[in-house]
Amino acid sequence: MIDLSNKVTIVTGGSRGIGEACVKYFAKANSKVTFTYKSAKANAEKLEKEFPGRVKAYRTDMESEQEIFNMVEQTAKEFGRIDILVHNAGIWNDGTLEKTSLDHWNELMRVNLTSTFLFCKAVTPYMKKNNFGRMILVSSTAGQRGEAFHSHYAASKGGVISFTKSLAVELAPFNITVNSVAPGWVDTDMNNEVFADPEFKENARKGIPVGRIPTPEDIAGPILFLASDLARHINGEILNVNGGSVLCG
Numbered sequence: 001m002i003d004l005s006n007k008v009t010i011v012t013g014g015s016r017g018i019g020e021a022c023v024k025y026f027a028k029a030n031s032k033v034t035f036t037y038k039s040a041k042a043n044a045e046k047l048e049k050e051f052p053g054r055v056k057a058y059r060t061d062m063e064s065e066q067e068i069f070n071m072v073e074q075t076a077k078e079f080g081r082i083d084i085l086v087h088n089a090g091i092w093n094d095g096t097l098e099k100t101s102l103d104h105w106n107e108l109m110r111v112n113l114t115s116t117f118l119f120c121k122a123v124t125p126y127m128k129k130n131n132f133g134r135m136i137l138v139s140s141t142a143g144q145r146g147e148a149f150h151s152h153y154a155a156s157k158g159g160v161i162s163f164t165k166s167l168a169v170e171l172a173p174f175n176i177t178v179n180s181v182a183p184g185w186v187d188t189d190m191n192n193e194v195f196a197d198p199e200f201k202e203n204a205r206k207g208i209p210v211g212r213i214p215t216p217e218d219i220a221g222p223i224l225f226l227a228s229d230l231a232r233h234i235n236g237e238i239l240n241v242n243g244g245s246v247l248c249g
Contacts, residue, residue: 002228004031008079009227010072012119013089015040015057017188018138020047021220022086027051029224034075036060036089062089062115063107072122082126084227087116088138092153105152112156116163120178124171133176134227137164138219139238141184141246157182161238168236177235179226184242187213209244 009026013019014035020043026033033055037044044057056078058071076082090112095104116137127133142150143157164180171178185204205213222241225231240248 002029002224002230004029004084004227007031007083008075008081009033009084009086010075010082010119010123011035011086011088012060012062012115013037015044015047017088018183018186018216018219018223019086019088021216022088022223023047023055024050025217025220025224026084026086026227027055029228031084032079034058034071034078036062036071038062038089063110065118068115068118069122072119072126076126081130082123083130083132084134084136085119085123086136086138086223086227087119089115090138090156092150094149095152096149097151100152108152109156109159112153113159113163116160120163120167124176127171127176128174131175133171133174135164135167135171135176135178136223136226137178137180138223139164139180139182141182141240141242141248144182144238144240144248145246164238165236172235177226177232179231179234179237179239181219181223181226181239181241182248183214183219184208184240184245185213186216186219188216207245208242212243214241214243 009031011019011022014023015037023033023035036058048055048057060071061067137160139160140157142154143161147154161180164178167178219241222239
């Protein structure tokens with residue numbers, strides 16, 4: 001039912017985890033897809049080979065305004081338009097208030113929040129030109145409820161949530177919708193370190209009412225839905241995809 005033929009999608013952080021699942025889902029839905037990666041070159045090239053002529057990878061520094069705008073411009077040159085942005089790239093790490101340095105705080109804000117601003121800013125002229133756009137920004141349950149010992153991460157994702165709601169109203173007159181998907185725990189590389197502790201992982205699973213930790217595909221599916229015509233009247237929504245572990249309206 002979801003067919004994105006003649007649409008062009010940008011996925012940030014598309015070489016692994018949720019981003020990789022999004023690249024595959026959107027390509028299978030017939031969208032042309034470009035995606036960013038940082039260091040997973042081999043996996044990025046593998047994705048390109050899996051969908052020849054329809055998927056293209058760009059190594060992009062999420063802290064560089066120039067590289068972000070260049071990536072968007074190259075996408076437009078490669079496929080002629082930009083219709084959908086899935087901003088997924090981000091980092092997560094521990095940090096108590098007293099031990100978090102200013103450099104650490106600023107790095108996480110640049111990667112998680114400032115890059116969101118920059119990508120949205122970069123794609124907006126292309127979407128306005130076509131009077132069509134879908135932006136899906138990946139936030140987190142931490143951005144809704146806060147998260148002790150990860151206050152910097154929670155603050156960055158809370159910023160993404162407020163940014164989503166602000167842009168949703170600002171861009172709606174141009175037929176551009178802006179929504180966010182807020183996952184909880186997900187079984188991805190980003191969580192490998194904490195999930196290496198079997199007891200921690202089991203406690204995380206038990207804290208999810210549906211009784212399992214989601215796969216990247218469990219998050220990519222709702223993202224694909226929000227990009228489709230099925231969701232054309234959804235705007236400014238923060239869609240929780242956490243198995244009922246955090247119930248925020």
